Amino acid sequence: MTQIETPIVEKKSPFGGWKLFGTGGMALILFGATFFLISSIAVYASRMGATPGDPGSMCSVNGSIGGTGRIPDGANTDWKTNIHTNTFASCNHTTGQCADNTGKYQDRCDGGSSGFKTDCSAPTQMFAAVPYPLAQLCKAGGSPNLANCARIEVLNPKNNRSVVLAILDTGPFNTNDKDYVLGTSPPRSSNAGLDISEDAMRVLIGSADSGHNFNWRFTTAPITGGGGNTDPCISIPSLNGKTIVLDPGHGLEGGHWHNTVGYASLGPVNGAKSEDEDNWNLALKVRDVLASHGYGVTLTKSSAEDNPSFSARVNVANSKHATLYVSLHSNDTEGGAGGAMGIVRCQNANGKGDIHLADDSVCESTPVIDQNKAISRVITNRVQQAFQFNAAPKFMGAHLGTLSGLTMPGVLIETYCHDVLSDRQKVEGHLDQMAQAVAQGIMDVTGGR
Numbered sequence: 001m002t003q004i005e006t007p008i009v010e011k012k013s014p015f016g017g018w019k020l021f022g023t024g025g026m027a028l029i030l031f032g033a034t035f036f037l038i039s040s041i042a043v044y045a046s047r048m049g050a051t052p053g054d055p056g057s058m059c060s061v062n063g064s065i066g067g068t069g070r071i072p073d074g075a076n077t078d079w080k081t082n083i084h085t086n087t088f089a090s091c092n093h094t095t096g097q098c099a100d101n102t103g104k105y106q107d108r109c110d111g112g113s114s115g116f117k118t119d120c121s122a123p124t125q126m127f128a129a130v131p132y133p134l135a136q137l138c139k140a141g142g143s144p145n146l147a148n149c150a151r152i153e154v155l156n157p158k159n160n161r162s163v164v165l166a167i168l169d170t171g172p173f174n175t176n177d178k179d180y181v182l183g184t185s186p187p188r189s190s191n192a193g194l195d196i197s198e199d200a201m202r203v204l205i206g207s208a209d210s211g212h213n214f215n216w217r218f219t220t221a222p223i224t225g226g227g228g229n230t231d232p233c234i235s236i237p238s239l240n241g242k243t244i245v246l247d248p249g250h251g252l253e254g255g256h257w258h259n260t261v262g263y264a265s266l267g268p269v270n271g272a273k274s275e276d277e278d279n280w281n282l283a284l285k286v287r288d289v290l291a292s293h294g295y296g297v298t299l300t301k302s303s304a305e306d307n308p309s310f311s312a313r314v315n316v317a318n319s320k321h322a323t324l325y326v327s328l329h330s331n332d333t334e335g336g337a338g339g340a341m342g343i344v345r346c347q348n349a350n351g352k353g354d355i356h357l358a359d360d361s362v363c364e365s366t367p368v369i370d371q372n373k374a375i376s377r378v379i380t381n382r383v384q385q386a387f388q389f390n391a392a393p394k395f396m397g398a399h400l401g402t403l404s405g406l407t408m409p410g411v412l413i414e415t416y417c418h419d420v421l422s423d424r425q426k427v428e429g430h431l432d433q434m435a436q437a438v439a440q441g442i443m444d445v446t447g448g449r
Helices: 022-048 106-110 135-139 178-182 198-205 261-266 275-292 310-319 367-387 421-427 431-446
Strands: 062-065 080-088 127-130 151-156 161-170 194-197 212-219 243-248 296-299 324-331 341-345 394-398 410-417
Touching: 080 198, 127 151, 135 161, 151 198, 161 194, 161 198, 194 198, 198 212, 243 275, 243 310, 275 296, 275 324, 275 431, 310 324, 324 431, 341 367, 367 394, 367 410, 367 421, 367 431, 410 421, 410 431
Parallel strands: 080 194, 127 161, 243 296, 243 324, 324 410, 341 394
Antiparallel strands: 080 212, 127 194, 151 161, 151 212, 341 410
16 A cells, blocks of 8 residues: 655754854854753743653643632732642543542532532642632632632742642631631641642642642732643653654545535635645644654645545554654534544444544543543643633544554544634634644653653
């Protein structure tokens, strides 16, 4: 079977192939560039509060979720130091349910005085509880609103990682220690210190283990991550390699474009009149972004019209010994809510045949499938961060031919819904932004931040 691909683009250095001022001059340029690069990384890392390449480092970048928060009346913004901190219930990103390590605090998922659930439907998984009833501030004016919530910055002094969290509950143990929370007095007991979500703890220490001493203070800064119900800080895989195969989905079928209905009814998007063109245009842009970061990138086809078989697409990835395979699509919801979607291949879709499943948690759990689930969440979350679609990201398990037979991790990403007007209005004219979001998700899981 013929394998068709575009030329591989590999840039090992921004200066690769340049010959200026002879050997000595080139060495000087490279030395200066290297010094600049290392200095830039050091400055960047100091701002991030983590070392370069650390899976937690991306999580310290504040997003824009909920706008700016508020400082509670009577509170100051001084650091409270050496505070005993435990984890409590947060979203389980494998099962979609709410649970902590022990399953002991399931009641935390019902929202409490903040009005926000803390399961996978929560607007953020970056949340905290303090022993004073501040969570009720979220409902000031009626319905829950993150912009009204009190927020705290939590700092791990051992590695300088920090997160900004919304106060969505009262704890630990619903105690009341007003002087400690609003002022500078120490907690009356170590049990009345601070509770944070498991997801926040993973950012700060790399795991969800309880029992660490952190510093915290009130802040109005944006909540860390800004990523809705699938925060990128969770279980980020660390793949070893920078060889990526992008699969622009579909192609001409019997001389006809694929999925033209949404485009015909709502008009072209980013110049594309069909999903085939849409996928192709995006793949080219993602390739360019990744190549600019030193990745080697191969496409599974050479034009929007090409429509290789599933096995031919997979063979391209396998022959290149790729680090990661990403099939790019846009979705046709047929009346659905819209938003991005990550799809992984189940070995047999739990015996249900060649069908899509509404939740990838019903897939069998294997190391490969679990890794692909995490990858799909990271990439789709990046898309959601960039476009803030009205519908939260979704995840599915399926018996997909385009992901069958891969010898490396592989996912299918539906970047948005081309038949949903609100999605189209956000995406139109922003192909570069979409490409940057997808590429950033890929770099997140391959250590190329």
